[in-house]
Amino acid sequence: MTKKQTAFVIERADTVATALEALEPGEVQLLGDSPVPSITAVTEVPKGHKIALRDIPAEENIIKYAIPIGRATADIPAGSWVHLHVMRSNYDERSSHLDVRTGAPKDTKYE
Amino acid sequence: MNDIMKRTWLGYARKNGKKGIRNRLLVIYTVKCAEHVARQIVERSGSDDVELVGFDGCTDNQYAVNQIISLIRHPNVGAVLAVGLGCEYMQPEWLAKIAVEEEKPADWFFIQNEGGTQKAIDRGLKWIGRTLEELKHTTRVEMGFSDLVIGAECGGSDYTSGLAGNVVVGRFFDRLVDAGGSAVFEEIVEAIGLDWFLTSRAADEKARAELQHTYDKALDYCRHARQYSISPGNFAGGLSTIEEKSMGAVVKSGTRPIQGVIKVSCPPPHPGLWLLDSTPDPYFMDFGITNPSDNEGLMDLTSIGAHIVFLVTGRGNVVGNAVAPCIKITGNADTYARMIDDMDFNAGTTLDGSMSLAESADALAAMAADVASGTPSKSEALGHKEFHILYKYQHKEVLPCES
Known part of the structure; x- marks a missing residue:
């Protein structure tokens, strides 16, 4: 891995960081308020999406901005992509039914 | 406080004690049917300080009327021309009256009474020409x-x-x-x-x-x-x-x-x-x-x-x-x-x-x-002066009134 890749940590207590460019498996430099200088990505993470900073067990809250932004629906390994496929809102039912890549609704019929 | 936050500039003094950063002349249409005349007046005025706002519906709505009035009282507004068709609910005369109470030059008319599109545009442009001169003398204040x-x-x-x-x-x-x-x-x-x-x-x-x-x-x-x-x-x-x-x-x-x-x-x-x-x-x-x-x-x-x-x-x-x-x-x-x-x-x-x-x-x-x-x-x-005023139901009180 020669390409420099970065992610941004908003608060020290956060369990996820935001990818500042598309990440590939390998070392990721952490900017912002991170307790550690880097983490190893174990999956691809699209630009603007979240990467887990540590193992997050199912049902645990996901922390960003030092507040819960939803909860894990599966065990999330450190360094992997965190999005609709492994987490859900504590409020919004509908967003759990959207396409994980495009965000397109899958609960509206086009017929 | 750092030096940037101590900066001052000259604003426009308003009767209600507030200060504006622009001295706009607001042309208001009171129904969609009056929009074309109002828009023509704004476009032909040749001044960037003349701006258009308005409400499309014929049936009025308290929320929308409140919003139009808030713009008349806005510190960036120095003068108001209200343009009506002549049969809608929203009353241009009452809007102009509020501007006068704020000591802002104001006028209003109905297109039907003026004798149609061209005569209404001419009347509006004549008033605006005079009023833009008047606005040059608005008191400036730090x-x-x-x-x-x-x-x-x-x-x-x-x-x-x-x-x-x-x-x-x-x-x-x-x-x-x-x-x-x-x-x-x-x-x-x-x-x-x-x-x-x-x-x-x-x-x-x-x-x-x-x-x-x-x-x-x-x-x-x-x-x-x-x-x-x-x-x-x-x-x-x-x-x-x-x-x-x-x-x-x-x-x-x-x-x-x-x-x-x-x-x-x-x-x-x-x-x-x-x-x-x-x-x-x-x-x-x-x-x-x-x-x-x-x-x-x-x-x-x-x-x-x-x-x-x-x-x-x-x-x-x-x-x-x-x-x-x-x-x-x-x-x-x-x-x-x-x-x-x-x-x-x-x-x-x-x-x-x-x-x-x-x-x-x-x-x-x-x-x-x-x-x-x-x-x-x-x-x-770039000339972006968009506005969007719609029907909505909202009262002014934040907490429900005790009754």
Whole structure:
């Protein structure tokens, strides 16, 4: 891995960081308020999406901005992509039914 | 307080004691049928200070009338021409009367009484020519940040909005409040899951009750509509939940105590940080629509007397705003470079490390002072003067009246 890749940590207590460019498996430099200088990505993470900073067990809250932004629906390994496929809102039912890549609704019929 | 926040400039003195940063002549149409005449008057006036607003419906609506009146009383407005067709509910004569009470030159007419399109346009242009001369003599008065009201909302958000754009606005809002000015943020439907956070920042018990009530109303609204303020584009861009988007939005309020909640068309009673509630109140026609467009949101902020409105836009919206100049802020350096003619401010410098948050907030303060001093924002220079006034049901009281 020669390409420099970065992610941004908003608060020290956060369990996820935001990818500042598309990440590939390998070392990721952490900017912002991170307790550690880097983490190893174990999956691809699209630009603007979240990467887990540590193992997050199912049902645990996901922390960003030092507040819960939803909860894990599966065990999330450190360094992997965190999005609709492994987490859900504590409020919004509908967003759990959207396409994980495009965000397109899958609960509206086009017929 | 740093030197930038001590800057002063010359504003326009208004009878109600407020000071404006522009001296606009507002042409108002009171029904869609009068729009063409009003628009022709604005376009043929040849002056950038002549601006158009209006209401399309023939049946009037208290919310819309309040909003039109708030623009007449707005400190950036120096004169008013109300143009009616002659059979609609909204009364141009009464609008002109309010302007006169504010000691602003005003006139009104019905197109039907003037004898049709051409004669009405001629009459309007004649009055505007005279009035623009008169406006050159408006008393100028020194003003600074303590006299300013600035409103902020986001639109066309992406992952940078909550990381950079809104963060820089929040830091600047702290400075504006510390300088004695007024900062107003909106979009309570983008504070889902954060009632504890907002109420923990309430300045007093009344503010706490107002914030909780407004939050509960917004959550009811979202549950009722089975829709939260988050879109496929937001998810595709990396936001996973409304809670995540909400914190990225609320961060633009900075860290100072929240003085309370204000409704659309109601100016803040005193300086400080305020939440603007633009969610419709429950009504027999159901809730109606909250913010159908960014322009409607910007109009809501203008209606409470904001001199300048901030639009934080990661993806890059191009709009401007009538009455209150719009400063467009993006946290996305690529958007800034790609849409350089439209974007006023690049907050993305805080993400690549080329600027600290404090330096970026200083730069935004300097830009706000420049625009307040008369420098056109980019949307102003491009002629973006959008407005969006719609039917909505909302009363002026924040908490339900005890009966």
